[in-house]
Structures are given as structure tokens and as C-alpha cells.
Amino acid sequence: MAVSLFQSAIYEAQFGDAELSEIFSDRAEAARMVRFERVLAQVEGELGVIPNASGQAIFDGLTDASVDLAALSKGVLSSGVAVPALVSELRGQLDPEHGQYLHWGATSQDVVDTAMTLAVAEALDVVEDRLRQLIDALAAKAETYETLVVAGRTRGQIATPITLGLRIAKWAQPLIALEKSLADIRGRILLVQFGGASGGNTATAPYGPQIGEGLAKALGLSAAAPWHVDRTGLVNLASWLLQISVALSKFAGDLILHMRSEIREVSAGAGGGSSTMPQKSNPVGPETIRTLASLAKAAHAGLADAADPAEDRDGGQWPIEWALLPQIFIAVGASLAHAQVLAETLTANEDQINAILAANDGVMAEQISFMLAEHMPRPEAQALVKAASKTGKPLRVSLPELCEQDLDWDDLFDPQKSAAPCREIAEAIFAGR
Known part of the structure; x- marks a missing residue:
């Protein structure tokens, strides 16, 4: 029995999605977290929240950063989240002079x-x-x-x-x-x-909103309150x-x-x-x-x-x-x-x-009752069609037998009359695009 149908050697081809699974993979998530840290340092450097040289050094120095997923897993055991271990991993790949400013205020x-x-x-x-x-x-x-x-x-x-x-x-x-x-x-x-520890941006005040705006612009997102x-x-x-x-x-x-x-x-x-x-x-x-x-x-x-x-x-x-x-x-x-x-x-x-359609000509009952209403009162037309439906014969046979008027029954029983109004509705649905 698979833990997940979405990532099972047996069931994934039927129930999973390789393209979306890759987007949500551990490797891709780690890369996006590194991207956040790089852009955060660059933005904070440009704003003067941290030394600009350090912000640029972090941004450039982590361009090809490698992340040990096993180390992140160990970090989750102690912190419940991967970020502390990630920050430690990344600082180890930077000059300490600049690495101290990584993750500043986040x-x-x-x-x-x-x-x-x-x-x-x-x-x-x-x-x-x-x-x-x-x-x-x-x-x-x-x-x-x-x-x-x-x-x-x-x-x-x-x-x-x-x-x-x-x-x-x-x-x-x-x-x-x-x-x-x-x-x-x-x-x-x-x-x-971007809100900091309790969502108040207290560690980066008064630059919190500006940092958020800079992050949003660089990452292609919208700025927002935490x-x-x-x-x-x-x-x-x-x-x-x-x-x-x-x-x-x-x-x-x-x-x-x-x-x-x-x-x-x-x-x-x-x-x-x-x-x-x-x-x-x-x-x-x-x-x-x-x-x-x-x-x-x-x-x-x-x-x-x-x-x-x-x-x-x-x-x-x-x-x-x-x-x-x-x-x-x-x-x-x-x-x-x-x-x-x-x-x-x-x-x-x-x-x-x-x-x-041929075996179930009662499909035309409603439409015919409305058409018959052009020749007799509506209640009478409905009663006539209902009575014809209960004879046990096909409606196309019983209705002309019970109706006293000489009508074009072939025309009345033509299901193609439904095509035009149905086409109009279908076209209206797609016109909504």
C-alpha cells in the first residue's frame, strides 16, 4: 500500500503529476528559500539596513549555493522548520564578515x-x-x-x-x-x-515596509502587510x-x-x-x-x-x-x-x-404540450399528452389517436427543433470567455 498515490512507483503515472511534483520538490523548495535569502540581503544592502558590500557579497556568493537536504532534515528535528539549518548551511559558504548579515531581521x-x-x-x-x-x-x-x-x-x-x-x-x-x-x-x-519574529518588523524598523516592497519587486510578487x-x-x-x-x-x-x-x-x-x-x-x-x-x-x-x-x-x-x-x-x-x-x-x-431517442419518444412530451397549446388551452394540452403517455403505446402512436385535431405530427415530433435554442445557449456560454 503506497503512502501517497502521488509519489508511488506503482500509482504515480495514473494519479500523480511529474511537472507539479517537481515544482513542490524538496530540491526546488530549498532553491527558492536560498533565492529569498539572496534577494533579502541585496535589498537590505541597497537600503542601508546592512552594509551594501555585505548585501551584494551574500547575493553573489550564494548564486550557486549547495544545500545539504539531509542537514535540513536534521534541523527540522530540533526546530520544526528547515530555515535555521539552511541559514547555518549558507553562512558556512560565506565570508564570516558578510555571513553575519544573512537572514537579517527575517x-x-x-x-x-x-x-x-x-x-x-x-x-x-x-x-x-x-x-x-x-x-x-x-x-x-x-x-x-x-x-x-x-x-x-x-x-x-x-x-x-x-x-x-x-x-x-x-x-x-x-x-x-x-x-x-x-x-x-x-x-x-x-x-x-516579511514580518519578522512576531509580524511587526521590529528588528528592521523603520525599513520593514521598504524591505517588503523591494523583495516583492525582485521576486515578481506583490507587496503586502505581514x-x-x-x-x-x-x-x-x-x-x-x-x-x-x-x-x-x-x-x-x-x-x-x-x-x-x-x-x-x-x-x-x-x-x-x-x-x-x-x-x-x-x-x-x-x-x-x-x-x-x-x-x-x-x-x-x-x-x-x-x-x-x-x-x-x-x-x-x-x-x-x-x-x-x-x-x-x-x-x-x-x-x-x-x-x-x-x-x-x-x-x-x-x-x-x-x-x-426513437425508443423513448416521450422525450418530446413537454415540447409537444407547449406546441399543442397553440391549438387548445394549455391545461387541456397537458392533460392530453399525459393521457397519451399512459396508454402503454409509443407517444407518437397514442397522441394522434386521442387528439381530435388534424396536426402535422411529424413536425411536432421532430427533436431537431431543440437544436437552435441549445446552440444559442452553448454559444453564450463560450462567449463568456
Whole structure:
């Protein structure tokens, strides 16, 4: 049994994400923490908080700094965080005259939170790119099937005709809204952290805000007041990621339903085989997305639970973020990759779709009752269609038998009438981009 599906020799290929795992790797985290220390020294030197020569010496001297991850691990055993050991490692690579100014006025959380934020910036770029590609793929499929009428289903029952194009557009609809809201999410989370021991910048007063602004500019982040105990930005990020996961789970869940053996309206992805039943083609891709959605929900719950640190800094809640933030990113990133394959390979089984429509002509009941209301009172039209539906005969047979008026029944029973309004709605959904 793997400790983590995301980093398992057996399961990682299916549930993990190599690109995002690298962003959140120990090696990458150490490099980002070194980057923070280098830039901090340079900024403080330019402001005169430390000697400018020392600031530049630290910045230049740690350009190719090597970090012993094993030493950081030992440091965590005593400090609960890697930064003290990191600072010790880096000072050993500097002239003592300059090394004494390393990490000047900063605290461990400044380093870790800013390094985390830099990782989030990289990871969001990956997610945004995949989200855009997926919406593009769904838009192309929606256009391909904009006039293909299928049986709409509500509460598990065949309801009214819609187009496959509209169904696909509905899968994309929440993703489009999330794509638009990403700028706001970046604004809430991509913030530099610099507050010192208790978030008051007392060791670097009165230069604290200027140091934060200099750090933000050099690191490509936004300046902000210290947010050691304000984790709402992180919760907003986790909620945004969870919404992507939920939207993808809806897409995957619908595919599982419509790819069932007795329905087979569509196919998507490469079906998985059974160990004992050669006739089966299991919906492995959609099932994986559903699994990842459950993992994302669990990670989101944990991140929300960790968002109430005690007093002015908290060492107990904080590590929960280190564990779960990479997990929710990887769950979402892997889901997007699987969804891309499904969207690109989505194919309609038109013969089966038409057969289902023909065998369930009651799908036209609502539409016909409104059309009949042009010839009789609405309650009478509804009662007529309801009575015809209960005869046990196909509606196309029973309704003309019960109706006294001579109508163009072929026209009334034409499901293609649904195509135009469905196409308009699908186009409106994608126009929202």
C-alpha cells in the first residue's frame, strides 16, 4: 500500500503529476528559500539596513549555493522548520564578515511562506495553461456536436431533447468562470511575506515596509502587510482549486453514465480492461478524475482546518499546509491532464443516440404540450399528452389517436427543433470567455 498515490512507483503515472511534483520538490523548495535569502540581503544592502558590500557579497556568493537536504532534515528535528539549518548551511559558504548579515531581521515563516508563494506562482501557471487547453478542447467538441440532438436526462430519467453540444458546453461552463477568476486568486495569494519574529518588523524598523516592497519587486510578487496569521489567501486558493476538481468530477461522472454498456451514447479515452471479463472497457480516466476529486476535497478540508493559527505565529497548524497544498495542486493538475485526453477523444455514437431517442419518444412530451397549446388551452394540452403517455403505446402512436385535431405530427415530433435554442445557449456560454 503506497503512502501517497502521488509519489508511488506503482500509482504515480495514473494519479500523480511529474511537472507539479517537481515544482513542490524538496530540491526546488530549498532553491527558492536560498533565492529569498539572496534577494533579502541585496535589498537590505541597497537600503542601508546592512552594509551594501555585505548585501551584494551574500547575493553573489550564494548564486550557486549547495544545500545539504539531509542537514535540513536534521534541523527540522530540533526546530520544526528547515530555515535555521539552511541559514547555518549558507553562512558556512560565506565570508564570516558578510555571513553575519544573512537572514537579517527575517524569521523562518518569512522564508518558508515566500518560498511557498513562489511555488504557487509556478504551479498556477501550469494549471492555467491546462485549464485553457481543456476549455479550448471542449469548445471544439461542442461546436462539432452543436446540432446532434440527444436525450436530456433529469434526476436519472429521460427528460427533454438537448444537443450534445450544449451538454459539453455545460461541462465547460464552471471552468470558464474559474478561468476568469484566476487573476483575483493570484492577487490574493501571490504576496511576499516579511514580518519578522512576531509580524511587526521590529528588528528592521523603520525599513520593514521598504524591505517588503523591494523583495516583492525582485521576486515578481506583490507587496503586502505581514500575513503570518492571515491564511485566507491560501484558503481562497484551495477553494478555487477545489472548484476545478468538482467541475472535472461532474464531467467525468457524466461520461461514466453515458458510456455505460446499455447506453453507449459516447466514448472517450482508452478503456481499461478487466482481469477476468474480456468484454469490458472500464472508464479508467473518468474514474481517476473522480478519485482525485475526493482527494482534493480532503486536502481542501485540511487546509481550511489549518487556517486558524494561534496568536502571532503557530508552528502546529503551519506544517499541515506543507503537506496538503502540494497534494491539492497535484490532484487538480492530474485531473486536468486526464480530462484533456477525454475531451480530445470524445466521440458520439450517433446510431445509439438516435436509437435511444426513437425508443423513448416521450422525450418530446413537454415540447409537444407547449406546441399543442397553440391549438387548445394549455391545461387541456397537458392533460392530453399525459393521457397519451399512459396508454402503454409509443407517444407518437397514442397522441394522434386521442387528439381530435388534424396536426402535422411529424413536425411536432421532430427533436431537431431543440437544436437552435441549445446552440444559442452553448454559444453564450463560450462567449463568456
